[in-house]
Structure formats: C-alpha cells, structure tokens
Amino acid sequence: MTKRSYHPTDGRTGNGAASDAIRERRAAIEDLGAALRTLLQVSASTEAGADEIRLAAAELRRVTGPLAASVRTRAQQPSADDLLGGIRMYNPVSGTGSGLAPPVDAEVVDGVVVGTCTLGLAYEGPPTYAHGGVSALLLDHMLGYATTASGHPGMTVELTTRYRAPVPLQTPLRLTGRVTEVLTRKVIAHGTIATAADPDTVLVEATGTFVAIRPEKVRALWGSGP
Numbered sequence: 001m002t003k004r005s006y007h008p009t010d011g012r013t014g015n016g017a018a019s020d021a022i023r024e025r026r027a028a029i030e031d032l033g034a035a036l037r038t039l040l041q042v043s044a045s046t047e048a049g050a051d052e053i054r055l056a057a058a059e060l061r062r063v064t065g066p067l068a069a070s071v072r073t074r075a076q077q078p079s080a081d082d083l084l085g086g087i088r089m090y091n092p093v094s095g096t097g098s099g100l101a102p103p104v105d106a107e108v109v110d111g112v113v114v115g116t117c118t119l120g121l122a123y124e125g126p127p128t129y130a131h132g133g134v135s136a137l138l139l140d141h142m143l144g145y146a147t148t149a150s151g152h153p154g155m156t157v158e159l160t161t162r163y164r165a166p167v168p169l170q171t172p173l174r175l176t177g178r179v180t181e182v183l184t185r186k187v188i189a190h191g192t193i194a195t196a197a198d199p200d201t202v203l204v205e206a207t208g209t210f211v212a213i214r215p216e217k218v219r220a221l222w223g224s225g226p
C-alpha cells in the first residue's frame with residue numbers, strides 16, 4: 001500500500017526550514033485552536049446557569065483584547081502560514097489553529113484522500129446529527145484536496161451532495177475524496193462520508209467539478225499574491 005502523508009492545509013507538515021520562532025508560534029496557534037474547539041463544543045452543550053454563562057462571556061471578551069491588538073487584514077496571509085509548503089493554520093476544515101475546524105486529518109492512500117474527524121455538538125443540524133451544510137463543507141474540502149494532490153488544483157464550480165442517511169455527532173467519521181476524471185481545465189472528483197465503524201455504508205456523497213484558474217484570473221482575484 002502506498003501511503004503518502006500530505007496535509008495541504010494544516011500545521012503539522014510543511015517547510016522544514018521554518019525558523020524556531022515560526023515553529024514556536026505555530027505551536028502556540030495550535031494550542032489556542034485546541035482551546036477554542038473545546039470552548040465551542042462546551043458552549044454548545046453546557047447546561048450551566050445564566051450567571052456562569054455571562055461570567056464566561058465577560059472573561060472571553062477580556063482575553064480577546066490582547067489578540068485583537070494585532071490582526072491582519074483580508075489582503076494579508078497569516079504570517080504563520082506557508083502556502084507553497086502546504087501550511088494553512090486557520091483552514092476551517094483542517095486547520096489546527098482554527099476553532100471552527102473539527103479538524104479533519106487527511107492523507108493520500110493509493111491515490112485516494114482518506115480523512116478522519118469527529119463532529120461535536122456545535123455542528124448539530126437535525127437533533128443529534130450533523131448539519132447538512134457541514135457535510136457539504138467537509139466534502140468540498142476532501143474533493144479539493146484530491147484535485148490538488150492529483151496535480152490538478154482548481155476552484156469548485158459545482159458541488160452536488162446526496163444525503164443518504166444522517167451523520168451522527170460525537171462519532172468517529174471516515175471521509176474520502178478521489179479524482180474520477182480530468183478534462184482540459186475541469187477536474188471531476190467524488191467523495192464520501194461514513195462512520196469509521198462502518199466505512200462501507202455511505203451516509204453522504206458528493207460529486208464536484210473543479211476548474212483550473214487561468215493566470216489572468218489569478219491576477220484579477222489576488223493581484224500578485226496570495
């Protein structure tokens with residue numbers, strides 16, 4: 001089995017030449033991301049009283065202040081990221097620095113991107129199950145990862161999602177993404193969500209079309225960057 005570690009959007013791999021200061025900052029960002037994820041999940045599940053909740057809200061506003069004193073603009077990439085090295089600390093699906101990300105941990109195995117994650121109660125849609133938009137988010141990411149890993153990166157222009165059965169929360173999940181067709185500028189990819197315990201029973205599947213970005217479009221969207 002060929003197993004290739006490839007994390008295009010998180011903080012665990014990438015440019016080995018990063019300075020000690022950047023590595024230390026990435027570790028701190030991961031620490032904050034983990035604390036935020038715990039906070040978000042606890043905030044969506046706590047049955048604490050109003051006084052305790054207000055106390056927590058005040059405390060959170062207090063600790064946000066020093067971080068807000070130095071923030072980047074939309075036009076600036078995070079200084080801890082390394083786009084070419086594949087490090088994106090705040091990716092909302094896989095970024096270990098993101099409180100929003102489950103996070104998904106994924107790698108390429110025999111040409112298929114295989115990922116794992118567990119969704120907490122903050123992702124609830126129908127009671128006890130994941131929000132359908134969250135499933136679409138995870139699948140868009142898996143398909144995008146597959147197209148990038150296959151050497152045909154592009155942007156999603158179409159994503160068709162089929163919900164066969166609800167996705168349980170607080171349950172280890174197994175995600176897949178694979179490229180099924182490469183056309184001139186378009187790449188078609190397919191992905192699935194199942195539980196890790198029953199990987200052959202597909203709960204949600206998606207097919208996506210990705211389009212390679214023309215250089216003039218890159219300039220129009222990002223100027224000389226990102």
Ligand SMILES: CCCCCCCCCC(=O)SCCNC(=O)CCNC(=O)[C@H](O)C(C)(C)COP(=O)(O)OP(=O)(O)OC[C@H]1O[C@@H](n2cnc3c(N)ncnc32)[C@H](O)[C@@H]1OP(=O)(O)O
Binds near residue numbers: 009142148155156214
């Ligand atoms: C390293 C990171 C990896 C992690 C994965 C993350 C994955 C996340 C992926 C995303 O979420 S991307 C964000 C969501 N997507 C977008 O915001 C894209 C919005 N769309 C666009 O900006 C433009 O459509 C785009 C720049 C992608 C293409 O514009 P172009 O003007 O270059 O396209 P053009 O009109 O030349 O069409 C190129 C081909 O795509 C086809 N096409 C365009 N839009 C389509 C569409 N909506 N549906 C189907 N096909 C479409 C079009 O027919 C044509 O096919 P043919 O070559 O066969 O003629």
